[in-house]
Amino acid sequence: MGATKTDHFTDKQNDIATLAKALGHPARVAILDYLLRVDACICGDIVNELPLAQATVSQHLRELKNAGLIKGSIEGNAICYCIDEKGFAKLQTYFNVVSTKMEKKKNKCC
Amino acid sequence: MGATKTDHFTDKQNDIATLAKALGHPARVAILDYLLRVDACICGDIVNELPLAQATVSQHLRELKNAGLIKGSIEGNAICYCIDEKGFAKLQTYFNVVSTKMEKKKNKCC
DNA sequence: TATCTTTATCGTAATATTGCAATATACAAT
DNA sequence: ATTGTATATTGCAATATTACGATAAAGATA
Numbered sequence: 575m576g577a578t579k580t581d582h583f584t585d586k587q588n589d590i591a592t593l594a595k596a597l598g599h600p601a602r603v604a605i606l607d608y609l610l611r612v613d614a615c616i617c618g619d620i621v622n623e624l625p626l627a628q629a630t631v632s633q634h635l636r637e638l639k640n641a642g643l644i645k646g647s648i649e650g651n652a653i654c655y656c657i658d659e660k661g662f663a664k665l666q667t668y669f670n671v672v673s674t675k676m677e678k679k680k681n682k683c684c
Numbered sequence: 685m686g687a688t689k690t691d692h693f694t695d696k697q698n699d700i701a702t703l704a705k706a707l708g709h710p711a712r713v714a715i716l717d718y719l720l721r722v723d724a725c726i727c728g729d730i731v732n733e734l735p736l737a738q739a740t741v742s743q744h745l746r747e748l749k750n751a752g753l754i755k756g757s758i759e760g761n762a763i764c765y766c767i768d769e770k771g772f773a774k775l776q777t778y779f780n781v782v783s784t785k786m787e788k789k790k791n792k793c794c
Numbered sequence: 795t796a797t798c799t800t801t802a803t804c805g806t807a808a809t810a811t812t813g814c815a816a817t818a819t820a821c822a823a824t
Numbered sequence: 825a826t827t828g829t830a831t832a833t834t835g836c837a838a839t840a841t842t843a844c845g846a847t848a849a850a851g852a853t854a
Contacts, residue, residue, distance in 0.1 A: 583714055587713040590713050591707065595705065595708030599701050601842090603701050621801085629801095633802090672720060672767075675721075676720070676767060741831095762831080798852080800850085801851105804848090807844095808843085811840065811841080812839075813839100815834105815836095816835085817835100820829100820830085823829100
């Protein structure tokens with residue numbers, strides 16, 4: 575016990591949970607903010623933007639990449655990181671469905 | 685060390701992270717799915733819907749409530765749980781902002 | 795080649811999360 | 825008052841996450 579019981583839930587539920595979990599840390603939200611603020615891909619500059627050690631930032635970047643929220647490509651010495659629109663699209667779709675369902679429930683709720 | 689360095693990030697970043705983290709578990713996604721599927725508030729039926737012990741479900745419900753994604757009101761013997769639209773609205777606003785920013789970056793990216 | 799820069803990985807400590815049995819609480823109904 | 829039902833809390837074990845120093849890997853530059 576202690577480990578999440580992934581196989582008792584649907585793929586969709588696990589998918590959304592994985593994406594949301596990746597977003598569930600302020601450092602990772604900050605990384606995404608930065609990638610969105612600067613109007614291009616970021617090549618080797620992210621560590622200086624965060625109040626965390628290089629190893630920690632690298633770890634957070636890996637988690638964002640694994641979840642599909644960013645993608646990185648090697649560019650000589652540095653690595654260029656980008657928002658991965660696919661991951662965000664999945665979450666956005668989810669919230670659109672949720673919002674549609676909430677509309678329907680209007681006034682039927684406590 | 686090991687604890688999240690909350691105070692190094694903005695309130696907004698912490699806010700989004702907290703909400704996303706609450707969504708970051710398949711059981712909690714499943715609870716929200718259920719609340720949205722049934723076209724009303726749920727009074728005392730959630731435990732049976734999930735493949736988890738009652739204590740565990742109660743814990744997940746508390747986390748969703750703390751994050752502001754659901755709300756519960758006591759209804760005699762049972763407790764009625766509802767989607768809390770405010771929490772979802774915050775996340776939806778966030779994703780709308782993100783999507784607007786992504787639009788602007790079109791073709792400027794790797 | 796030697797060195798610098800950038801990013802990743804390993805090892806490890808501190809903390810948090812997950813899950814459950816047992817128990818407590820709160821109200822219903824008998 | 826006692827019993828039954830629904831939910832919460834407590835305590836604990838297993839596992840996961842967070843953070844960082846140290847070190848490795850890979851390309852750039854002198």
